[in-house]
Amino acid sequence: MTPPDPTAAEFHPASALDFLPRERLRELQLARLHQTVARSYGRVALTRQRMEARGVAPDDVRSLADLARLPFTTKVDLRDTYPFGLFASPMQEIVRLHASSGTTGKPIVVAYTREDVAVWSEVMARTFAACGLHRGDIVQNAYGYGLFTGGLGAHNGIEELGATVIPISGGNTERQIMVLKDFGVTAFCSTPSYFLHLIERAEELGVDLRTLPLRAGIFGAEPWTDSMRRRIEARTALRAYDIYGLSEIIGPGVASECAAQDGLHVFEDRFYPEIIDPETGEVLLEGAEGELVLTTLSKQAMPMVRYRTRDITTLITEPCPCGRTLRRMRRVGRRSDDMLIIRGVNVYPSQIEAALLEVEGTLPHYQLVLDRENGLDRLSVEVEVTPEVFSDEVRVLEGLRARLAHAIEHTVGIRVGVRLVEPHTIDRSQGKANRVVDRRRKDP
Amino acid sequence: MKLAQLSLFIENKPGKLVAPCRVLANAGISIVTLSLADTGEFGILRLVVDRCDAARAALTEAGFVAQRTEVIALEVPDRPGGLAEVLTAIDSAGVSIEYMYAFTYGRDGRAILVFRFQDPDRAITALAGAGIGVVAPVAVGQVRE
Secondary structure (H helix, E strand, C coil): CCCCCCCCCCCCHHHHHHHCCHHHHHHHHHHHHHHHHHHHHHHCHHHHHHHHHHCCCHHHCCCHHHHHHCCCECHHHHHHCCCCCCCCCCHHHEEEEEEECCCCCCCEEEEEEHHHHHHHHHHHHHHHHHCCCCCCCEEEECCCCCCCHHHHHHHHHHHHHCCEEECCCCCCHHHHHHHHHHCCCCEEEECHHHHHHHHHHHHHCCCCHHHCCCCEEEECCCCCCHHHHHHHHHCCCCEEEEEEEECCCCEEEEEECCCCCCCEEECCCCEEEEEECCCCCCECCCCCEEEEEEEECCCCCCCCCCEEEEEEEEEECCCCCCCCCCCEECCCCEEHHHCEEECCEEECHHHHHHHHHHHHCCCCCEEEEEEEECCEEEEEEEEECCCCCCCCCHHHHHHHHHHHHHHHHHHHCCCEEEEEECCCCCCCCCHHHHHEEECHHHCC | CEEEEEEEEEECCCCCCHHHHHHHHHCCCCEEEEEEEECCCEEEEEEEECCHHHHHHHHHHCCCCEEEEEEEEEEEECCCCHHHHHHHHHHHCCCCEEEEEEECCCCCCEEEEEEEECCHHHHHHHHHHCCCCECCHHHHCCCCC
16 A cells, blocks of 8 residues: 555545644654643643642643653543533634533533634534545435534545535445445445444345445444444445544544455544553553543533543554554454453453454343352353354253354453343343343452 | 244243243143253244134234244054154154154044154155054144134
8 A cells, every 4th residue: 555645636635634743743642632621621620620629730740751741631520520621712712612422420521612623523524534535425424413422523534535425324224225226325424333223224225335336334432343344345335444532532533444344544633542551540651551541632611621531542653554654553343441350361342242253143131240259259241142043952952152252252251151041131221231240359 | 744833943041931820821822732942042843733823913013033834643552662763754754854743633542743844845744654644733722724
């Protein structure tokens, strides 16, 4: 792969920032960091109180490394200051509010000035450009439009790029398939799990997606795996790209894959990434795996200083074959608040999900049960039997159980017990949190 | 003639067997015979009922994983050596048995053997060659749906 030619008609000027020399990028980052810290300190009470408590002032930030001296911001802070407590602009300057559904009670509210919306459009245009889209592409945007940042975030980016957006929003799969077919759609945006559902529906309806002009899928808003990517790409003619973002920072548009499909370039001139140890909060050495912390470098309405994303990843500093100088982050598969420590080993439910998916093809309902016997932690995974995997013969089911156990042990590196259970016996009412039943705490 | 059988996944726990039986009772379905294969943690309940499709619909509706499987039923004399004769014929034909169970069904002096073969069609041919008859669904009370 060779870097794109900036004089080519397909090259969008916004993408030029993706190719800045690293020194220039660092100068830009530091200048913008000063502005962000000063703005947040001057206008957000919580930031000022926390910085004063630590005895740091905005002037103490002289280098990018000094960022480590500043306090973190967390999701709890957003909840505690609900709805507008972290805004740094008066409502007269705010042109848009979005909200993300919290897992408990109140949502998290985020705000944008006109300038913020322009920056968001720019980073989304860079996202689509990195995924190989340009003017002339017809993009079906099936992210939900509304309070969720996905729909409008992608929408503005597609228009900014100069491509054609179909603002179809989520749901109504049959209509999605009809539009896909009839409008000559070349790119599709949605969550990867929704697109897998659409593929299945299209197959049922006898629509062969491989014969359509569809060539790119821009998927995000939920963790997914390389095995899902392989399944999507095997059943369509498109290349499936992973994008990353979160409402607290801007929405989608924080990072995106490129043609290399090997890590997501962080739009570092807008969002500064750090990797920390989720237990101690210490900044880790380059290349280490840890929790991603992001600082917005040009947000006006809601600057975020050292926001703890809870997403676990690694920053890749090696040059990318696409020529972008922006560092890449590894695909996010797990979150630090999901982490379990079993016999001293860090285990994430998402690793177990990936193993289940690999064996069964689709993700069954499952539950992790942890208990302690004779001082030793024991993990068992209960997996609901689905009609697809059920067999009338005991040895086939025993074989399935053994394959599941093997795949999980191979992924997490500790012994597990797998139990096949009847359908609808695992509680679905409380979402992901209920996937883990930890009985060790009752153990004296 | 092949016979329709329903196979059901159940956990090996107290109270787990009664739940599907209640579903069948409420749907007015009569169980002709059943067999239970179990491991330490789960079991497969195999049922021959009068109305297989209706039973499957009721069980699926109630959230069970129920699969329709084809089995072969043979009628044999209920006397010492009756089973051995049939198994000898199957064995000499080189047909593999996945599992089997037996029951008597309102016929004096006759027993019914239910077989799941790896290759059912080859088994039927081999059995016919040995002069062993296969029981039709109606003979064990299964009705057409």
